[in-house]
Amino acid sequence: DAKTTQPNSMESNEEEPVHLPCNHSTISGTDYIHWYRQLPSQGPEYVIHGLTSNVNNRMASLAIAEDRKSSTLILHRATLRDAAVYYCMMTTDSWGKLQFGAGTQVVVTP
Amino acid sequence: DTGVSQNPRHKITKRGQNVTFRCDPISEHNRLYWYRQTLGQGPEFLTYFQNEAQLEKSRLLSDRFSAERPKGSFSTLEIQRTEQGDSAMYLCASSSSSGGSNTEAFFGQGTRLTVV
Numbered sequence: 001d002a003k004t005t006q007p008n009s010m011e012s013n014e015e016e017p018v019h020l021p022c023n024h025s026t027i028s029g030t031d032y033i034h035w036y037r038q039l040p041s042q043g044p045e046y047v048i049h050g051l052t053s054n055v056n057n058r059m060a061s062l063a064i065a066e067d068r069k070s071s072t073l074i075l076h077r078a079t080l081r082d083a084a085v086y087y088c089m090m091t092t093d094s095w096g097k098l099q100f101g102a103g104t105q106v107v108v109t110p
Numbered sequence: 111d112t113g114v115s116q117n118p119r120h121k122i123t124k125r126g127q128n129v130t131f132r133c134d135p136i137s138e139h140n141r142l143y144w145y146r147q148t149l150g151q152g153p154e155f156l157t158y159f160q161n162e163a164q165l166e167k168s169r170l171l172s173d174r175f176s177a178e179r180p181k182g183s184f185s186t187l188e189i190q191r192t193e194q195g196d197s198a199m200y201l202c203a204s205s206s207s208s209g210g211s212n213t214e215a216f217f218g219q220g221t222r223l224t225v226v
Contacts, residue, residue, distance in 0.1 A: 032211050043114075043201050043217030044153065051212070087152060091211035096141065097166070098203075098215060100152030 004088045009105040018075040020104055022088030025069045032091045033064060034098065035073050037084040044087065044100075047073065075106075083108045112136060114218035116202050122224045123192055130188045131221045135204030142185050143215065144177055145201040146170065153201055159185060160207060192225045199223075 005023040012018040024033065035047040048055055048062045050071075055062040061074040075082055085103040092099075115134040123129050135142050140161050145153035156175070157167045161182040171177075174192075179185040189196055199222050205215040 030211075034214075043203075043220050045217065046214040049212070049214065085152075096205055096209075096211040096213055096215065097143070097155055097158060098145075098153075099155060100145075103152055 003099075004090060004101055006086075006088050006101065006104045008102065009107065011107045011109065012075075012078045014080060014108055014110050015077050018078045018082070018106060018108075020073040020075075020086050020088075020106070021070065022073070023070045024088070024090050027068050027090055028092070033062065033068075033071050034089045034091055035060070035062065035086060036089070036098070036100075037082075037086045038103070039081075039084045047086070049091075078106075078108045080108050080110065082106060114202055114204050114216050116200075116218035116221050118221060119219060120222050120224075122226060125194060125225055126191055128188065128190045129192060129223060130186050131200055131202075131223075133185045133187070133202030133204075133218060135184070135202070136216055137183075139204035139206050139216070140182065141205045141207050141215075142179055143203040143205075144185070144187055145203065147199040147201060147220070148197075156187075156200075189223075192223075194225045197223055197225045 034049040036044040038044045050062045063072045087100050087103040117132045142159045144156040147153040157177050159179040174190045177187045199220040201220045203215040203217045
């Protein structure tokens with residue numbers, strides 16, 4: 001199974017940026033990098049995904065290393081509502097099965 | 111709200127009983143996934159449908175588990191002879207196949223099963 005490596009937890013102060021790293025050294029050329037987050041007692045929520053180029057949306061930015069073996073999710077200004085578990089995954093097949101790891105618990109302090 | 115809907119939200123059952131959960135995906139989505147999540151862990155893939163065809167089943171899905179999507183719309187997940195180890199959150203997600211893996215999945219709120 002395709003594996004990613006993330007830190008167990010990260011802390012940030014409110015309104016400061018958060019950089020969440022992810023290693024995916026086994027990534028192949030057609031694998032997309034996906035990020036989801038899960039708030040307490042909720043189902044996972046899509047955040048962002050990309051293939052090679054950096055991506056931006058209203059929630060976050062995704063910076064993908066040139067060799068694609070790592071990526072960083074950037075929350076530009078953390079709010080208390082961003083406190084969640086963030087999952088980094090690769091989709092390694094054509095029908096988008098997501099293989100969740102343990103994720104990174106983000107703690108935002110006021 | 112036309113997101114993914116799961117029912118019931120909570121289910122408490124006695125060991126040995128059968129339970130069935132329902133998932134209503136986003137209407138235009140032809141892909142549907144089931145995941146299971148235990149406390150402190152990330153969701154684990156159980157099975158996947160494209161339209162009415164069940165295309166993959168995880169080894170986690172023992173013979174006591176069965177999933178159906180008879181008309182390619184809603185899906186049901188049944189657990190027979192429940193065991194305490196089945197206690198978990200069961201999550202359903204849907205997506206469109208048009209983007210391959212270049213697409214996002216939408217998750218429901220989950221059904222929390224407690225087997226006593």
